Amino acid sequence: MSIFEQARELAVIRSSAEVIGWDQETYLPAAAADHRAAQLAWLAARAHKLATSEAWKNALETAQATDSGDDPQRTANLRELRREFKRATQLPVELVARESSASSLAKHAWADARQRADFAAFAPHLESLLDIAREKADLWGYTGEPYDALLEGYERGTSTAAVAALFDALRPELRDIAAAAVAKSSARNPALPPGPYPIAAQQQLNARIAAAIGFDFQAGRIDTTTHPFCTTLGPRDVRLTTRYDENDFTSSLFGVLHEAGHGLYEQGLPGADFGLPSGSAVSLGIHESQSRLWENHVGRSRAFWHCWYPVARECFPQLAACPLDDFLAYLWRAAFSPVRVEADEATYDLHILLRFGLERRMLNGSLAVADVPAAWNEGFRDLFGFTPENDRLGCLQDIHWAMGGLGYFATYTLGNINAAQLCAAARKDPAITTAMDQADYAPLLNWLRTSIHAHGATLDPADLMQQATGSKPATQAYLAHLKARYL
Amino acid sequence: MSIFEQARELAVIRSSAEVIGWDQETYLPAAAADHRAAQLAWLAARAHKLATSEAWKNALETAQATDSGDDPQRTANLRELRREFKRATQLPVELVARESSASSLAKHAWADARQRADFAAFAPHLESLLDIAREKADLWGYTGEPYDALLEGYERGTSTAAVAALFDALRPELRDIAAAAVAKSSARNPALPPGPYPIAAQQQLNARIAAAIGFDFQAGRIDTTTHPFCTTLGPRDVRLTTRYDENDFTSSLFGVLHEAGHGLYEQGLPGADFGLPSGSAVSLGIHESQSRLWENHVGRSRAFWHCWYPVARECFPQLAACPLDDFLAYLWRAAFSPVRVEADEATYDLHILLRFGLERRMLNGSLAVADVPAAWNEGFRDLFGFTPENDRLGCLQDIHWAMGGLGYFATYTLGNINAAQLCAAARKDPAITTAMDQADYAPLLNWLRTSIHAHGATLDPADLMQQATGSKPATQAYLAHLKARYL
Numbered sequence: 001m002s003i004f005e006q007a008r009e010l011a012v013i014r015s016s017a018e019v020i021g022w023d024q025e026t027y028l029p030a031a032a033a034d035h036r037a038a039q040l041a042w043l044a045a046r047a048h049k050l051a052t053s054e055a056w057k058n059a060l061e062t063a064q065a066t067d068s069g070d071d072p073q074r075t076a077n078l079r080e081l082r083r084e085f086k087r088a089t090q091l092p093v094e095l096v097a098r099e100s101s102a103s104s105l106a107k108h109a110w111a112d113a114r115q116r117a118d119f120a121a122f123a124p125h126l127e128s129l130l131d132i133a134r135e136k137a138d139l140w141g142y143t144g145e146p147y148d149a150l151l152e153g154y155e156r157g158t159s160t161a162a163v164a165a166l167f168d169a170l171r172p173e174l175r176d177i178a179a180a181a182v183a184k185s186s187a188r189n190p191a192l193p194p195g196p197y198p199i200a201a202q203q204q205l206n207a208r209i210a211a212a213i214g215f216d217f218q219a220g221r222i223d224t225t226t227h228p229f230c231t232t233l234g235p236r237d238v239r240l241t242t243r244y245d246e247n248d249f250t251s252s253l254f255g256v257l258h259e260a261g262h263g264l265y266e267q268g269l270p271g272a273d274f275g276l277p278s279g280s281a282v283s284l285g286i287h288e289s290q291s292r293l294w295e296n297h298v299g300r301s302r303a304f305w306h307c308w309y310p311v312a313r314e315c316f317p318q319l320a321a322c323p324l325d326d327f328l329a330y331l332w333r334a335a336f337s338p339v340r341v342e343a344d345e346a347t348y349d350l351h352i353l354l355r356f357g358l359e360r361r362m363l364n365g366s367l368a369v370a371d372v373p374a375a376w377n378e379g380f381r382d383l384f385g386f387t388p389e390n391d392r393l394g395c396l397q398d399i400h401w402a403m404g405g406l407g408y409f410a411t412y413t414l415g416n417i418n419a420a421q422l423c424a425a426a427r428k429d430p431a432i433t434t435a436m437d438q439a440d441y442a443p444l445l446n447w448l449r450t451s452i453h454a455h456g457a458t459l460d461p462a463d464l465m466q467q468a469t470g471s472k473p474a475t476q477a478y479l480a481h482l483k484a485r486y487l
Numbered sequence: 488m489s490i491f492e493q494a495r496e497l498a499v500i501r502s503s504a505e506v507i508g509w510d511q512e513t514y515l516p517a518a519a520a521d522h523r524a525a526q527l528a529w530l531a532a533r534a535h536k537l538a539t540s541e542a543w544k545n546a547l548e549t550a551q552a553t554d555s556g557d558d559p560q561r562t563a564n565l566r567e568l569r570r571e572f573k574r575a576t577q578l579p580v581e582l583v584a585r586e587s588s589a590s591s592l593a594k595h596a597w598a599d600a601r602q603r604a605d606f607a608a609f610a611p612h613l614e615s616l617l618d619i620a621r622e623k624a625d626l627w628g629y630t631g632e633p634y635d636a637l638l639e640g641y642e643r644g645t646s647t648a649a650v651a652a653l654f655d656a657l658r659p660e661l662r663d664i665a666a667a668a669v670a671k672s673s674a675r676n677p678a679l680p681p682g683p684y685p686i687a688a689q690q691q692l693n694a695r696i697a698a699a700i701g702f703d704f705q706a707g708r709i710d711t712t713t714h715p716f717c718t719t720l721g722p723r724d725v726r727l728t729t730r731y732d733e734n735d736f737t738s739s740l741f742g743v744l745h746e747a748g749h750g751l752y753e754q755g756l757p758g759a760d761f762g763l764p765s766g767s768a769v770s771l772g773i774h775e776s777q778s779r780l781w782e783n784h785v786g787r788s789r790a791f792w793h794c795w796y797p798v799a800r801e802c803f804p805q806l807a808a809c810p811l812d813d814f815l816a817y818l819w820r821a822a823f824s825p826v827r828v829e830a831d832e833a834t835y836d837l838h839i840l841l842r843f844g845l846e847r848r849m850l851n852g853s854l855a856v857a858d859v860p861a862a863w864n865e866g867f868r869d870l871f872g873f874t875p876e877n878d879r880l881g882c883l884q885d886i887h888w889a890m891g892g893l894g895y896f897a898t899y900t901l902g903n904i905n906a907a908q909l910c911a912a913a914r915k916d917p918a919i920t921t922a923m924d925q926a927d928y929a930p931l932l933n934w935l936r937t938s939i940h941a942h943g944a945t946l947d948p949a950d951l952m953q954q955a956t957g958s959k960p961a962t963q964a965y966l967a968h969l970k971a972r973y974l
Contacts (some may be wrong), residue, residue, distance in 0.1 A: 220516055
């Protein structure tokens, strides 16, 4: 089999695991979990075996040796397949198994430590996982610092220093915008009319809006889970999920808008290249740019609600008591929360800046694990002006470190930066702006299809941004957006 | 790996395909079908490769050579694994591929021919599939006739002659019972009060009843499909489906009772032996006995509705206008239909007797394909007293032959025979009868768990029936049941 055929087979295996994983989150009976884990483990082992096999290596080398360079997409696919193969085979099986086992223990210890706000109980696990992360970084190699090697897995071609420079440029202004937004919102204290907002009506409105922004229900669906997500089960099978709050219909709707942003990207990738880099999403920072664009730049805009608020009022008669301006103030409410997942658009990135700085220092050894709680609280106070009550609401709040997920929090803020930059670039076309002002998003989606989706993973994310917007990721558009909305 | 470990791995692969197949029937977006087929094909190829591998054969031989015989269950498992391996490896890959391709063409031709009631367009495909079926039968081997070798795959240890003897015993009485039931029902012309019977209320009633007869929702669920089915995605993950008719709540409910009967069997198999014969269902005739027992002997009984009709009336207020006796007459209504899938309890088996006789003659060469329509119509008239209007409502109605599914229609009637015999045997225990008369089915389920479910596939179906009821499958109990209900 050629390397391209093998890559497609790998996609069949991995997407089979996605089906099984999706069912696990949506419909799995309580008692069925053990066997489900066995199914996922079997498929993961198959995928790993294929992607690191001699047959794969040989096919890759054969394709490489015979590549004429006449087809730039083929060349790009080979380059990216080579990069993935190298990364996959640089880690010995023993290390991967050790990480998996350490992470499994750490997740249990974290859940327990978080419950009791007892960082010391989690510390030895974090220590082990940091050792393993540094070991991985050493094996993968880096030029600047260990964080580079981890970041490369989520946002290839980007350096820690480049991210730090962006974040340093954001920090002082973000802090001021957030503080002003929180003060303003607190003075107005916006609220939604009381529920219930029946779930069936929420589902109808969500589906109507998702279809209106271009999500193709012939090639996707929306189901219900505790934590919203988007997963791709095949080239024309994109599953979104959301959760429902009967007291606030915007909770499920913004879940859908965010996940539909991811879903539109997945539906826009070249389906014929499913499993090849040219048919795959390029990075987390670009993926998150799509979700944030539809969630925040479209879904929280006045033009969007000028069109959709009358529809929402038909679905939920109690909204008659709430003028559009009050509703928008509710969507733009801002408050400082110690907890990232409860943060709003105006304060979210402060959480990411904090974690990025801490992870970077932990990885390069300049911050000892024992000092993490103090460093967290100090950094938090500097950004938010207060200290979390305890470590449960502080450095123990996220599961990511316990999962060995070091190096990717940064991509959330990269996503916000990219979203604003893409939206601003698209709006340079007056036809797109005019349509968006009338809540017609077909021209915007078309522009994203051409500028981002169609390229798959053939370009590095920063180069893709350069080609689409005229510059690499930069903070201007994002700060301008936040200032316009919150100041 | 030992043969038992390999068998468990095979179960992981096959059950993964079941997850993907279940999703295909329940929630798959319309455009996603192609990739889904690729996922199922990959898993099927993996399963086939493992189950026919040298490693499997060697592990089987090693286990066999070292079997002391001290553990009868281990010995039974080895015997059945050997039987399956032999059957799987007796067919050359070329033949399996040829059948798959012929069946794929035949299904398209059948759908088209059926639409146009044009048997001649389907005939050459049926001819090919019969050739292939005979080729398979020759490779598997048989002592009596080709049908034996096919039947063995669905109902091991049973001979065509034994089935024919049962069916011959049934025929004259069945014909009389059916005619009398149809006449009686036609005189009374029972009907349900007009709908709508809201789907949400149907779902609640169905779930309540399924739970009451013992279906474990911690280890299973009910979803919606065009054709109801039951599938097992893991040792504690049994999925039922049904379909809804807003004008008749009994349609979805009896779908659920039937499929829950299959599901109770699957949930009652020894979970620790999942993937081994001792943890697997033994045959279609036993599986169908479980679904028919819960559907017809429990769900269509007066005692059942004495308890549940008041609940149904709470769900559907229009039932207040329908006395219990009228409702039961509706459940026991009988009518002659040319179409098997529309047949009721009193007339269903006549359809099976017809097909069994025709298939048997087609396979042994005494009925030419060109003569099938005439033979169908003649056989149909003999059983039902009239001739189908055309071949669409006659010999073209079922997809089974086009799928290469020759040899298993018989198991539907075997299921009915077994259901009645099991129910009669269980009721010999006065505690079970007393409980059933109060719509308490826990003792009945417990008896089925012990007598049938716990044995998995370690005994041949007829021996399992002998052990559970004191005799091999026989027609007395079934005829007594039909007479009591319909005469």
